[in-house]
Amino acid sequence: MKIGYLGPSGSFTQMATQQLFPDDELLPHSTIPSCLKAVMNGEVDVSVVPIENTIEGTVNPTLDFMYHQFNGHIQGEAIMQISQQLMVHPDNAAGWRQVDRILSHPQALAQCQEFISDTFPDKLTEATFSTAYAAKYVKENRGQAIAAIAPKRAADEYGLTIVKENIQDISQNETRFWVASLAPFNAYTKNLTSQGKKVSIAVEMTRNVPGGLHKILSALSWRGLDLSKIESRPLKTRLGEYFFLIDIVNAQELALVQLAIEEITLLGGKVKLLGEYDVFPVSSV
Numbered sequence: 668m669k670i671g672y673l674g675p676s677g678s679f680t681q682m683a684t685q686q687l688f689p690d691d692e693l694l695p696h697s698t699i700p701s702c703l704k705a706v707m708n709g710e711v712d713v714s715v716v717p718i719e720n721t722i723e724g725t726v727n728p729t730l731d732f733m734y735h736q737f738n739g740h741i742q743g744e745a746i747m748q749i750s751q752q753l754m755v756h757p758d759n760a761a762g763w764r765q766v767d768r769i770l771s772h773p774q775a776l777a778q779c780q781e782f783i784s785d786t787f788p789d790k791l792t793e794a795t796f797s798t799a800y801a802a803k804y805v806k807e808n809r810g811q812a813i814a815a816i817a818p819k820r821a822a823d824e825y826g827l828t829i830v831k832e833n834i835q836d837i838s839q840n841e842t843r844f845w846v847a848s849l850a851p852f853n854a855y856t857k858n859l860t861s862q863g864k865k866v867s868i869a870v871e872m873t874r875n876v877p878g879g880l881h882k883i884l885s886a887l888s889w890r891g892l893d894l895s896k897i898e899s900r901p902l903k904t905r906l907g908e909y910f911f912l913i914d915i916v917n918a919q920e921l922a923l924v925q926l927a928i929e930e931i932t933l934l935g936g937k938v939k940l941l942g943e944y945d946v947f948p949v950s951s952v
C-alpha cells in the first residue's frame with residue numbers, strides 16, 4: 668500500500684507510521700490537509716496524521732478536516748511518547764542562546780512553553796508545517812540565528828546539533844495519531860498488539876434543542892458506553908454553533924454504539940461515524 672504521513676522525513680508522524688506500516692511505501696506530505704486530501708484523491712491508500720497530545724490537546728486541523736471534509740474513516744490509532752529537543756545548525760552550536768527565532772509545529776511549541784519562556788523570554792516563535800520541516804529549514808538556512816524544536820530523529824536526519832534535551836513541559840508527554848483511509852484494510856503488522864477498540868463519532872444538534880447535549884450523553888450512558896473524550900468545535904456556520912467529538916473506549920459491543928447512534932438521530936442529532944478502530948501503542952524510536 669501507499670501510505671501518506673505528515674513529513675518531511677524525521678517527523679514524529681513518520682516514526683509512528685513506520686511502525687504501523689514497516690513494509691509499505693511511505694510518502695511524506697507537508698500539511699495535515701494534504702495528507703488527508705491525498706487519501707481522498709487516491710494518491711495514497713492510507714494517511715497517518717496527529718490528532719491529540721497530552722499537553723496541548725486536540726490537533727484542530729485534523730479534527731476539522733475529518734469532520735467537515737473527509738469521506739473515509741479512521742482505521743486505527745497509534746499512541747507514542749513525545750520528547751522534544753532544541754537543535755541548531757552545528758555552526759551555531761556554541762552561541763545557541765543568541766538565536767532570535769525558534770521554529771516548530773504549533774503543537775510542539777505549545778508543549779515546550781515553559782522552556783521557551785524561561786530560556787528565550789523575548790524571542791519570537793515561528794510556526795512551521797511540522798517539527799521536521801523546522802529542522803530541515805534550520806539546516807538549509809545556516810546563516811540565520813534560528814533553532815528548531817523537533818525529535819532527535821530530525822537532528823540525525825538533517826545533521827543538526829541538539830543543545831537542550833527533553834524540553835517538553837512534562838515528561839509523560841504522548842501524542843495520538845489517526846490512520847485514515849477510504850476502504851477498510853487489515854494489513855497491520857503482527858508486531859503490534861491492540862490495546863483495545865475505540866469508536867469516534869461527531870455529533871451536531873440540528874436545532875438548538877434545550878438539553879441537546881444531555882440527550883446525546885444519555886443515549887450513550889444508559890447503554891454503559893465508556894467515554895474517554897468529549898470536545899466541542901465550532902461548526903463554522905454561525906457564532907455559537909458547534910459539533911461534538913465523542914470517543915468511546917472499550918467498545919467491544921459495536922451493536923450498542925449503532926443503537927446509540929440511531930437513538931441520537933431520532934432525537935434530532937446529526938451523527939458522523941468517524942471510525943471504529945484498534946489502538947496500538949508504538950515506541951518513539
Ligand SMILES: O=C(O)C(=O)C[C@]1(C(=O)O)C=C[C@@H](O)C=C1
Pocket residue numbers: 673677678679680681717718719720726749772774775796797798799841842
Ligand atoms: O509529526 C510531527 O513531527 C509534527 O510536527 C506534528 C506533531 C503534532 O501535530 O502533534 C506530532 C507530534 C507532536 O505532538 C508534535 C507535533
